[in-house]
Every structure is written in structure tokens, then in C-alpha cells.
Amino acid sequence: MERRHHSQSHSQRQQRRNHFSSSSSSSSNQSRSNNRFSFPKSSSSSSSSSANDVRDRRRETQEEKQEEAIVGTCPFMCPEAERLQRQRLRDLAVFERLHGDPRNSSPALAVKKFCRTMSAKEVRASDVRPLPVLEETLNYLLSLLDSTEHPFEVIHDFVFDRTRSVRQDLIMQNIVNDKAINMFEKIVKFHVISHHKLRSSCSSSSISPLHYLNLEQLTKALTSLYNLYEANRSSKPIHEKEAEFRSFYVLLHLDSNGQPVGESLSLWFRHVPSPIIKSKEMWFARQALRYFQMGNYRRFLSTVAAEASYLQYCIIEPYIDEVRSLALCCIHNCCYKLHPYPLGHLSKVLMMEESDVELFCNAYGLQTCIDEVGNKLLPTKQTTFCRPKGGLQNYSFLGFQQLGSHMLSSLFYNHFLLVPMKPFSHVDGWN
Amino acid sequence: MAYMSMGEAHRRITDYLNRFSDAVSSQDVVSLKQLLSFSSNSPSLLSLADSLNVFQDANRLIKQSDNYSPFADITVPLFRSLQHYRTGNLVDAYLAFEKSANAFIQEFRNWESAWALEALYVIAYEIRVLAERADRELASNGKSPEKLKAAGSFLMKVFGVLAGKGSKRVGALYLTCQLFKIYFKLGTVHLCRSVIRSIETARIFDFEEFPKRDKVTYMYYTGRLEVFNENFPAADQKLSYALINCNPQSEANIRMILKYLIPVKLSIGILPKDWLLEKYNLVEYSNIVQALRRGDLRLLRHALEEHEDQFLRSGVYLVLEKLELQVYQRLFKKIYIIQKQKDPSKAHQMKLDVIVKALKWLEMDMDVDEPSLWMSRWNV
Numbered sequence: 001m002e003r004r005h006h007s008q009s010h011s012q013r014q015q016r017r018n019h020f021s022s023s024s025s026s027s028s029n030q031s032r033s034n035n036r037f038s039f040p041k042s043s044s045s046s047s048s049s050s051a052n053d054v055r056d057r058r059r060e061t062q063e064e065k066q067e068e069a070i071v072g073t074c075p076f077m078c079p080e081a082e083r084l085q086r087q088r089l090r091d092l093a094v095f096e097r098l099h100g101d102p103r104n105s106s107p108a109l110a111v112k113k114f115c116r117t118m119s120a121k122e123v124r125a126s127d128v129r130p131l132p133v134l135e136e137t138l139n140y141l142l143s144l145l146d147s148t149e150h151p152f153e154v155i156h157d158f159v160f161d162r163t164r165s166v167r168q169d170l171i172m173q174n175i176v177n178d179k180a181i182n183m184f185e186k187i188v189k190f191h192v193i194s195h196h197k198l199r200s201s202c203s204s205s206s207i208s209p210l211h212y213l214n215l216e217q218l219t220k221a222l223t224s225l226y227n228l229y230e231a232n233r234s235s236k237p238i239h240e241k242e243a244e245f246r247s248f249y250v251l252l253h254l255d256s257n258g259q260p261v262g263e264s265l266s267l268w269f270r271h272v273p274s275p276i277i278k279s280k281e282m283w284f285a286r287q288a289l290r291y292f293q294m295g296n297y298r299r300f301l302s303t304v305a306a307e308a309s310y311l312q313y314c315i316i317e318p319y320i321d322e323v324r325s326l327a328l329c330c331i332h333n334c335c336y337k338l339h340p341y342p343l344g345h346l347s348k349v350l351m352m353e354e355s356d357v358e359l360f361c362n363a364y365g366l367q368t369c370i371d372e373v374g375n376k377l378l379p380t381k382q383t384t385f386c387r388p389k390g391g392l393q394n395y396s397f398l399g400f401q402q403l404g405s406h407m408l409s410s411l412f413y414n415h416f417l418l419v420p421m422k423p424f425s426h427v428d429g430w431n
Numbered sequence: 432m433a434y435m436s437m438g439e440a441h442r443r444i445t446d447y448l449n450r451f452s453d454a455v456s457s458q459d460v461v462s463l464k465q466l467l468s469f470s471s472n473s474p475s476l477l478s479l480a481d482s483l484n485v486f487q488d489a490n491r492l493i494k495q496s497d498n499y500s501p502f503a504d505i506t507v508p509l510f511r512s513l514q515h516y517r518t519g520n521l522v523d524a525y526l527a528f529e530k531s532a533n534a535f536i537q538e539f540r541n542w543e544s545a546w547a548l549e550a551l552y553v554i555a556y557e558i559r560v561l562a563e564r565a566d567r568e569l570a571s572n573g574k575s576p577e578k579l580k581a582a583g584s585f586l587m588k589v590f591g592v593l594a595g596k597g598s599k600r601v602g603a604l605y606l607t608c609q610l611f612k613i614y615f616k617l618g619t620v621h622l623c624r625s626v627i628r629s630i631e632t633a634r635i636f637d638f639e640e641f642p643k644r645d646k647v648t649y650m651y652y653t654g655r656l657e658v659f660n661e662n663f664p665a666a667d668q669k670l671s672y673a674l675i676n677c678n679p680q681s682e683a684n685i686r687m688i689l690k691y692l693i694p695v696k697l698s699i700g701i702l703p704k705d706w707l708l709e710k711y712n713l714v715e716y717s718n719i720v721q722a723l724r725r726g727d728l729r730l731l732r733h734a735l736e737e738h739e740d741q742f743l744r745s746g747v748y749l750v751l752e753k754l755e756l757q758v759y760q761r762l763f764k765k766i767y768i769i770q771k772q773k774d775p776s777k778a779h780q781m782k783l784d785v786i787v788k789a790l791k792w793l794e795m796d797m798d799v800d801e802p803s804l805w806m807s808r809w810n811v
Contacts, residue, residue, distance in 0.1 A: 234573075256661050263620075263621070264659045264660050264661070265749055266658070266659045266661070266746040266748070266749050266750070267618075267620055267659045267746060269743045269746070269748065269749070270618070270743065270744055270745075270746055271618055272743075274740065277739075277743065289749075290752055290755070293752075294753075294755055294756055295756075
């Protein structure tokens with residue numbers, strides 16, 4: 001049974017407490033007040049936010065009275081009492097069922113569920129998992145991403161909930177060291193990948209509930225992660241992957257008119273350490289922001305192709321569609337009518353495979369034609385141009401390989417990119 | 432330090448206590464607030480601190496006298512705080528002052544009129560300033576700075592006392608501004624929201640009733656929040672209000688307002704005159720203004736790079752970066768004008784290679800497609 005480092009002074013514990021309570025209350029305040037989605041399911045998230053608020057305030061005053069945070073003693077991924085109860089109530093997820101039996105699980109399969117109403121005072125140490133168990137739990141959960149037996153939504157739903165519980169256990173025990181950082185980084189990665197995969201599976205152009213809730217947790221986990229980086233600043237000035245994870249915040253906020261989730265960018269930049277701002281990951285994010293806001297689709301797409309890591313691509317993907325839309329609009333509306341636009345060229349502008357380009361044009365009500373030597377062209381200023389109803393399908397992005405599901409879990413054991421996004425060599429020097 | 436006799440120390444302490452009780456009984460706020468203003472470092476307060484060190488039994492003195500004992504809850508911790516303050520022990524000074532302030536609020540609540548409002552302002556100010564210094568002390572000792580946050584909570588409580596019917600409510604805006612300063616310093620800017628809601632949308636307050644000085648400060652901070660959120664019309668309105676109503680003598684305050692107002696005005700296409708930038712030492716904006724006038728993209732990029740840290744810290748960088756589009760527009764307009772002068776018949780067709788050349792000269796590498804497609808978006 002692991003004992004926490006009691007050699008840590010009271011003031012350090014106090015510091016951690018402050019960082020976590022402020023992060024959770026600030027993020028929950030933000031999601032409550034900035035929640036502009038008139039979204040039927042959002043009532044649950046906003047009420048959970050106000051419950052979060054109350055819980056945080058209660059926790060804050062309690063922590064002032066408590067000297068020690070809880071030290072968990074549960075040796076399993078799921079506390080035995082919970083497992084037995086859920087077995088009785090047949091409340092077992094598919095992954096938790098022993099041989100598919102909805103009434104039977106095992107310590108190797110059951111994972112503790114996220115419990116919204118848990119307060120620090122009521123919880124027993126035997127229900128909380130210590131750090132090594134949490135690490136094993138997280139690794140197990142992430143390994144499920146490779147499963148081919150179930151559709152991704154099912155896997156996501158399970159891992160989403162169970163990782164939320166892992167986060168909860170970490171916060172309750174005030175674990176703020178390097179290992180916590182490691183775990184939060186992995187959890188953020190999971191949410192980023194889900195952000196990408198859930199999008200491709202949703203057919204309508206409106207954002208699915210799953211997608212929105214995932215984005216909400218992504219932002220919360222990211223905020224906790226940033227607080228962890230800050231809390232560890234004295235022992236480690238800059239973490240290895242901090243620049244990339246900071247860049248995600250910028251990429252999530254490319255559209256200043258869109259829904260703000262968390263602090264505005266201008267405010268956020270104020271407390272980013274200088275070495276991070278000068279990092280290449282942050283430079284990329286800021287360039288993407290600049291080109292996106294200016295409507296410079298050419299530079300936006302080519303910079304993404306040249307610089308983005310896999311995770312950065314996943315985050316920025318929704319904006320890529322928007323930018324390509326803009327590009328097509330501009331080219332179609334402005335180019336000289338007598339000179340149809342070669343699809344080959346369009347492919348390089350849109351950073352899309354040529355075969356996809358044709359489909360893309362068709363989705364906008366545009367026809368392509370062929371010239372005497374067989375090149376495909378897009379005649380401009382067609383009168384049939386229209387916005388596609390429903391969402392766009394997933395198009396290729398040049399240089400980017402879709403990760404097979406069997407490769408997903410390997411993402412968590414690699415630094416930075418797994419699949420390099422190096423473009424064709426001639427992308428940079430257009431002539 | 433000159434030697435002080437026990438008798439002298441005793442005299443100064445009773446002198447203070449007398450002035451305190453006289454001020455309260457005659458509702459003399461001017462005298463009262465001087466007795467509370469630690470940060471003024473007035474000689475009388477400093478010598479009072481020394482006296483307390485010499486005559487160590489002030490507590491008994493207070494509690495045993497009918498004149499002084501009614502305010503014991505205020506003066507006992509106040510004296511303790513002063514002693515800590517004098518010895519540079521800011522954390523303990525803060526804690527004791529907060530205790531004293533708490534007792535003061537209880538009394539304040541009971542007083543019918545708002546006579547003591549300015550003393551309350553002094554207390555609010557001192558709480559914030561002491562908390563800031565206490566946090567600096569904590570940080571320098573490797574501990575977690577949390578007193579300013581505590582001060583914020585305390586002042587919210589005080590705000591609650593003022594938010595009601597009655598003449599005391601005009602003090603609420605001053606409290607609000609102290610809270611803004613705390614939240615901005617801590618970076619917990621989102622906490623401003625609930626206070627703003629109370630001031631603006633709750634039916635309790637009439638904004639026009641508040642003192643002008645407080646209204647200016649309030650508009651300055653809320654204007655800055657609008658800048659952070661890129662609501663430029665609202666930012667313009669609020670910061671302009673602050674500028675117009677600001678005391679013309681206080682150049683430092685005008686400078687602070689202009690620092691945020693200028694990027695907002697630039698965004699809506701209004702350029703400040705050079706003398707304004709020079710007078711208020713805002714020369715970091717000079718090159719940006721110049722770039723906008725000339726359509727000089729290179730100058731804009733250079734100006735942004737040169738002052739990147741400063742602009743990022745103050746939160747105006749992203750606003751200024753967006754000016755790039757306007758600079759392009761200015762550039763293309765100039766090219767158009769020049770071409771028109773050369774060949775009026777062909778004015779409606781801008782030569783792309785001319786544009787590309789101009790851009791290349793400005794160190795912006797582009798191929799032929801880009802500018803033409805952009806210009807289409809502006810209906811040039």
C-alpha cells in the first residue's frame with residue numbers, strides 16, 4: 001500500500017489545494033456562464049457545474065480544517081463494494097462483464113465509475129485508489145482504444161467516464177507531482193483523439209452531444225494540467241511536452257466568434273511563461289490563429305500541413321473544413337471565367353487528394369470538366385454553387401495518414417507525433 | 432531610534448485611543464481615516480507602533496477603560512497589526528488587520544448613516560495592499576501566496592454589507608474597484624462577473640449616484656475586460672467614458688486608459704496623433720500607427736515582434752495582430768491610386784505582378800493567386 005510523501009510540508013499541500021480548488025471552480029464557473037449552446041442536454045452539465053461550484057466551496061472550507069488530504073487504499077481498479085453493488089444491480093458496462101454476463105464482473109475488469117455527488121468529507125479511503133493503482137487503471141483504459149469489437153462511441157463512452165473518475169481520485173488525494181502530469185497528459189490525449197474520431201462518426205452538421213461533452217472535459221482536463229505545470233514550476237521550470245499541450249488551448253480558440261470555453265485568449269496569454277511562447281509548437285498555433293483570422297486559407301492550410309503534429313491536427317480539423325469552404329468560395333467566385341481552375345492546383349491549395357477534390361466540389365453543387373489532354377478542371381462562376389446541406393464527409397489531408405484504430409494506444413507511449421505530417425517536398429515553394 | 436520613556440509611550444497610546452473614540456462619537460471621518468491608514472506611514476502611526484513596543488500592556492489599558500473598551504474588538508487587533516507592520520512581518524500584520532477590519536464592519540453596520548464610508552474605503556484599501564505585501568513575503572519564503580485571495584473574499588463580504596437600500600450603497604463602487612484590482616492581479620478575472628452583475632443589473636444601484644472617480648475606475652476595468660473579450664464597440668464606449676471623465680491632471684491614469692483605448696480605436700480605423708503617443712509615452716504604438724498609415728506590412732510585423740512580450744502581458748497583442756488586414760487594404764488602395772493616376776482607363780484592373788512586387792519588397796513572399804483572391808473578398 002503506498003503511503004504518500006508525508007515529508008512534504010503543510011505549505012506545499014496548501015499550495016496544491018489552492019491550485020486545484022481554483023482550477024475546478026474557475027473552469028466550472030466558466031462553463032456555466034459561457035455556455036451559449038441552447039443545447040437540450042446541457043442542463044445536466046450546467047447543473048453539474050453549479051454542483052461543482054458548491055462542492056468546491058465546501059471542499060475549500062473543509063480543506064482549511066483538514067490537515068491531511070485523503071490517502072486512498074483501494075487496491076483494485078474498482079472498490080469491491082461498488083463492484084458487488086453494480087453486479088447486483090446489473091449496472092455493468094460491456095467491458096466489465098465477465099464472459100459477457102451482465103451480472104458478473106471481476107477485479108480485472110471492473111473500473112470505478114465517476115460519481116458526481118461525492119464530497120471529500122463523505123468518502124472513505126477504501127474507495128479511493130492510490131497512485132500506482134490509478135496509473136495501472138489508466139493504462140488499462142487506454143489499451144481499450146485498440147479494441148475492434150465495439151464501435152468507437154461505445155469505447156469512448158466507457159473510457160470517458162472512467163478516466164473522469166481517475167481524475168477525481170487524483171484531485172481528491174491532491175496528487176500533483178510529475179506522475180499526475182503524465183496521467184493528465186494522457187487523458188488530454190484521449191480527449192483530443194476522441195474529438196477527432198467522434199466528429200467523423202457524426203453525420204449531421206450539428207455537433208453531437210458526445211462531441212460537445214468531450215470538448216467540455218477536454219478543456220477541464222487541460223486547465224487542470226496547466227495548473228499542475230504551474231504547481232511544479234519550482235522543481236521543473238518547463239516540462240517536456242508543455243509547449244505542445246499549451247498550444248492546444250490556442251488551437252481550441254481559433255474562432256473568436258465561436259463559443260468561448262474558458263478564458264479568452266488574450267487573457268490566457270498573459271500567464272504563459274516566455275519560453276513556452278517562443279516554442280515551435282506555440283509558434284505554429286499562433287501562426288494558425290493569425291492566418292485563420294485573416295482568412296488566408298492558403299497559408300493556413302500549408303502551415304498546418306508543414307508543422308502540425310497529429311494531436312494538433314485533430315484539434316484543428318473542424319477549422320480546416322471551414323477554411324477549405326472559404327477557399328472554394330473565393331476561387332469559384334473570383335477566378336476568371338474563361339480559365340477554369342485545374343483540380344491539380346486546387347488539390348494543393350486545399351491540401352486534399354485530387355479524387356477528394358472532385359467530391360468536395362460536387363458537394364457544393366459544382367461540376368468539373370476535362371480538357372483536351374485529360375486534366376480535370378473546375379469551371380468558375382457556376383450558378384449552381386450552394387452550401388452543402390448536412391455535414392461534410394471526411395476528406396483526406398495531404399501528408400496525414402488516418403491512424404488505424406489498432407495504432408491508437410501506441411500514441412500514449414510515444415512522445416509528440418506518431419505519424420509525421422511531413423508534406424510533399426514542393427509544398428513550400430509554390431511557383 | 433530615540434529612547435522613549437514608558438510614560439511617553441503610555442501617553443501616545445492613550446492619545447490615539449482618545450482620538451479614536453472622539454472621532455467615532457463626533458462622526459469625524461477625516462480624523463478616523465487617518466488613524467487607520469497604515470500605508471501612509473504617517474509619523475504618528477509609526478511612533479504609535481514604537482510606543483506599543485515600549486509599553487507592552489496596551490490590551491489591558493483598552494479593556495479596563497470605559498472609554499476604550501467599546502472598541503476593543505477593533506483596536507486590540509489593530510495595535511497588534513501595527514506592531515507586526517512595523518517589524519516588517521506582513522503576513523501577521525495582514526491577519527490581525529483583517530480581524531480588526533471585521534470588527535469595524537460590524538460596528539459600521541450598526542451606524543445609521545454613511546458617515547464612516549471614507550474610513551471604510553481606507554480599510555478596504557489597506558486590506559488589499561497589506562495582502563499584496565503579505566503574499567510577496569510568503570512567496571519569498573517559498574510558501575504559497577494566498578492572502579490576496581483571502582482579501583478578495585473579505586471584501587466581497589463588505590460589498591454585501593453595502594449592497595442594500597440606504598445611503599451606504601454609494602460606497603459599493605469603490606469596493607468593486609478594489610475587488611477588480613485584486614482579481615486582475617490574481618488573474619482570476621472571471622470573478623469580476625458576479626460583481627459586475629450586482630452593479631449593473633441588480634436593481635439596487637443607480638450608476639449615476641456613484642462618485643465620479645469610482646465611475647472612471649470602474650469603466651476602465653470593465654473596458655479592459657471588453658478588450659480581452661474583443662467586444663470593441665463596448666470597449667470603446669467604456670474606455671472613452673473613462674478618458675473623458677478622468678481628471679486631466681492625472682497623466683498616469685490617462686496613460687493607463689490610452690494604453691487600452693488606442694488598440695481599440697485602431698481596430699475601428701481611428702488613428703491617434705503622434706503627439707498623443709509622445710505626450711503619454713506610448714511610443715510602442717508609434718510604428719503600428721505608421722504601418723497602418725502607409726500600408727507597410729513589414730513595419731507592422733516588426734513592431735509586433737519588437738514589443739511582443741509587452742503586448743502579450745497587457746493583453747492587446749491579438750487585437751494589434753488583427754490590424755494586418757487593414758494594413759493590406761491600405762496597401763492595395765495605395766497601389767490602386769497610383770495605377771489610376773498612371774493609366775485612368777485601366778484603373779479597374781489592378782496588375783497582379785505590381786502587387787506581388789510590392790509585397791516582395793515588403794518581405795512578404797506570396798505567389799500570384801493570393802492577393803487576387805483576397806481582394807475579391809473586399810470587393811475591390
